[in-house]
Amino acid sequence: MTGDTTDPQGTAALRPSSRVTLDDVARHAGVSSATASRALGDHPHVAEATRRRVREAAALLDYVASPEATRLAGGPTGRVAVLVPHPSRWFFGELIEGLEAELRAAELDLVLFRVGGPEERHAFFARLPARRGVDAVVVLAFAVDEVEHARLASLGVVVVAAGGRVASYPSVGIDDHRAGRQAVDHLLHLGHRRIGMLAGGDEQRLSPDPDGRASAWRAALRDAATEPDDDLVVTVPWDGEGGAEGMSRLLGLRAPPTAVFAHCDEMALGAMRTLRRAGLRVPEDISVIGIDDHPLAALTDLTTVAQPVREQGRRAGAMVLDTLRGGPPPRVPPAEMLPTRLVLRGTTSPPGVPR
Amino acid sequence: MTGDTTDPQGTAALRPSSRVTLDDVARHAGVSSATASRALGDHPHVAEATRRRVREAAALLDYVASPEATRLAGGPTGRVAVLVPHPSRWFFGELIEGLEAELRAAELDLVLFRVGGPEERHAFFARLPARRGVDAVVVLAFAVDEVEHARLASLGVVVVAAGGRVASYPSVGIDDHRAGRQAVDHLLHLGHRRIGMLAGGDEQRLSPDPDGRASAWRAALRDAATEPDDDLVVTVPWDGEGGAEGMSRLLGLRAPPTAVFAHCDEMALGAMRTLRRAGLRVPEDISVIGIDDHPLAALTDLTTVAQPVREQGRRAGAMVLDTLRGGPPPRVPPAEMLPTRLVLRGTTSPPGVPR
DNA sequence: CAGTCCCCCGGAAGCGCTTCCAACGCCGCG
DNA sequence: CGCGGCGTTGGAAGCGCTTCCGGGGGACTG
Known part of the structure; x- marks a missing residue:
């Protein structure tokens, strides 16, 4: 409405956070973008001096890699799906909090899917591979059949269960x-x-x-x-x-x-x-x-x-990270069982005289 | 393990759902990928018959666009961030459920961010532009200052508040x-x-x-x-x-x-x-x-x-959709107020005799 | 002192999608 | 009946990054 028109190109460079690309960094450091990529990605076969130079250039330019480009080019998505039956139930909310904390710390995004029943779950699994939008799936107190699990595994998606456990994949829960x-x-x-x-x-x-x-x-x-x-x-x-x-x-x-x-x-x-x-x-x-x-x-x-519900979420997050970072999962999927404890309060007492 | 080897191309079409690209859809519909993109993206200047054909092909192949590629090429990400202070609290869980339902129906992913306090919120906003991984941000019962809002707006990220309202952006809440x-x-x-x-x-x-x-x-x-x-x-x-x-x-x-x-x-x-x-x-x-x-x-x-908490989430989702689909937000950000009602139960009664 | 390996690095090919630009064929008008 | 024009569509150029591949040195060996 004001003079704030389309501005086809022109001031592009002026715009607030016009993106700094890897090429900018590379140029600034006097190397190719390939080398810059390797330097930043902690790849081997990069001279230490070069790596440092690239790092400095990146820091100087306040460079942040475009996640989209990174992923498009083959990297991981940095996202994990969480399947929740009832987000509003305390138990699940708590699980989510724990999970989120762990995932966030590792720079992973938590994408939430509400999955109420078996059909919805099926729908989810049917679509997920296609949209391949996540690196891992965390299933909360929910069963996944072998078939679904195998499917995801073959697609390179790691599966972890929390709030319960199943033989076929890593899980955290209580006894x-x-x-x-x-x-x-x-x-x-x-x-x-x-x-x-x-x-x-x-x-x-x-x-x-x-x-x-x-x-x-x-x-x-x-x-x-x-x-x-x-x-x-x-x-x-x-x-x-x-x-x-x-x-x-x-x-x-x-x-x-x-x-x-x-x-x-x-x-x-x-x-x-x-x-x-x-x-x-x-x-x-x-x-x-x-x-x-x-x-x-x-x-x-x-x-x-x-x-310890939140802790279960946290552990599940840690399992995802382990599996994601550290190659293939171990032969025997770990099934952690967190301790429970009796909390005495006022609703129990010895029985009265039987009628 | 079995004869199920690499299979360079060949049976690609047979493989469960190894990525279906836009090109696959285009080929299937007998058009170019450019046209397919336009057809799917509801762009004008596409013959209705063509559009239909492309849509059918997409449905048939169970095509889902790669968010990365889409985004990289300048489109929307199909993701909306939700900022929630306490996911385990019923109120927020309920809000999330409503939001999720609405978003899911529109094929949008809900990325959850736990944001406990002002500093965390700040950190979120500081990083978002860089990772710019979302099209919209829904803030649950949480304030966002004008500066942050303006910043997002300039980045083309729509902001909606739920569970409360603020003058500067669309919101749903109660009176x-x-x-x-x-x-x-x-x-x-x-x-x-x-x-x-x-x-x-x-x-x-x-x-x-x-x-x-x-x-x-x-x-x-x-x-x-x-x-x-x-x-x-x-x-x-x-x-x-x-x-x-x-x-x-x-x-x-x-x-x-x-x-x-x-x-x-x-x-x-x-x-x-x-x-x-x-x-x-x-x-x-x-x-x-x-x-x-x-x-x-x-x-x-x-x-x-x-x-009506869940309804608030749902309405917030609808607002996001409206704004995302329908160009710029209206001059005056709508501030919906959902009705509340007294529910009489057993914890109130006339006062007894004062001491 | 020459041969060979290894290290480092640059070139280039995409990843899947959007969009500009140009070309095509059709309709309608003069 | 012919030409301009518009609605449609295809070609192609990237978006920013990763990675395969190959070349050039320097160091080390025979």
Whole structure:
């Protein structure tokens, strides 16, 4: 609108950050762009003096390589895709934070893909190779089948899983069985024997044994010489509403449990709402324990088994870096398991007199 | 390993999805790559029939342009950066979900940047021009100064804000003042007069008037012929711990409030923990109201003012698309304000007898 | 002292896409 | 019926960088 017209060429050089190219640097250092590239890229066969000269020229001119050109010419993209089922859930957000920190430090960009269900996941994998926009894929608490994994691997895309683990590729997670035992054993120690379980529906959750937390419940009960009663386990969505719903089913039993083990804190919180509405006191009438140590667990005095979620994201990021930097992945994909710990708060106590 | 050797050219077309280039599409459609580019890029001067043919070929071959090449040649990158302070907080996760959905539908990638404080933000903006890897930047509940905005604009990067708004660029958010009034007026209607406020510390939060929620509290009280008492407002971090801490300060007052308005649900929940520990009942002894309608608010029966967070993300995405597609932004940056609504639950009630 | 290796470095060919420029054929008007 | 013109399309030149390939010295060896 003002005199600020198109200005075909002319003042191009004046424009704020008109790009300094590798050629500029090369010219300035008195070498060819090929040499400049090698010097800057820490390649061998470049005289130390030359390298220094190029470096200085680059610094002087405030040179920054164009990522596009670099990548076009064959370099890595510097991007990693992250597949997330529910970005708004604390667990995933936390994982993302850890991942982002690690990736950012290595100058890698995190491209987020929301992948809700199997079909969406499929769609993602179908397109990804074509757009080959990333060097690696991090899958959060989500399964990837062998076929998909093989496909990516053959395309040179590294895959890492976080928040769970699978045999075929590197992963970080917790020992679900162990975490489950920590929770259930705690209840058992308190004297509970009739322990209900709010199991998370296996959307497409990763896990060593497909059902570590649930199996822990069974094992713990058996170890306590109590036969697990399948009526006491209800499978519901991994959220508050799921927990609330599950709890009311549990309350509908002829012999309701005296304690409940929820697979995650949100579910536990949902269960507590149902209990409150039913006029039952926690923990006097019924104990509740979850897994995660969600920040709100602290606020609601929920006893839980804490897992280092952000750290899992961070470790996953480190795995990506290792694999990216250090050639091919090791024969046996590492499966890190981070420790969990029982956090005692106010929602568990010894059982009252049975009715 | 098998007979699946290098295969220089030959079966190229057969290989799963080894890069399909624009030339492939062009050849398939029987046109030149120049025409193919124009057809795909919605440029004028392309016969409709040709355009269709190219599109079909592209779809058939599952073609996806290489962002690097596109960008290198001067086109857009197809990527938008999202600056988020705390990815693990529900509010931001929700914003991201909405944004992702909208962006994904338009074939744009969402590159996530965690930006905790002003210095990190500065670092981001300082580097961006160099790596200029994105077409747009979406800033979540975060301020960007005029300088930074101008810089991006001159680089052709569009900026959009979500979860708040600022005069200088397009934004989506809620009317903070109005939301605050809804909350405080509710308390007033119930008969409360001594109303405390847990104000969120202004990290670098966006807002129309820098402090809509707080000013609403003042205005509402004045309208109710009650002089706001500054002792009743404490400013704390936007999280549960902040709320808990703030609440205990409020309880330390000689004349504690009979109701508390928290700037967000997490803070409200934190306040409730403090109250519980203090042996105070909610809402009998003290009422609590928040803002957000966090999923856990429903679980804890927290009365709150709901805001459509995911929708804000979606709208922000739409704004990005509009601006990207449709030339320069309008003279007056739009500032959408989405509606909020009071959600009555169990943490508010008329005040008891004052001590 | 000559031969040979190795080091370093420059030339040049792309990577996949956009866009300027020119050419083509068609339509419509005079 | 012929010519100008416009809508379409192809050719080609890069965008900035990496890397293969080959040549020229200098140092070292026989």
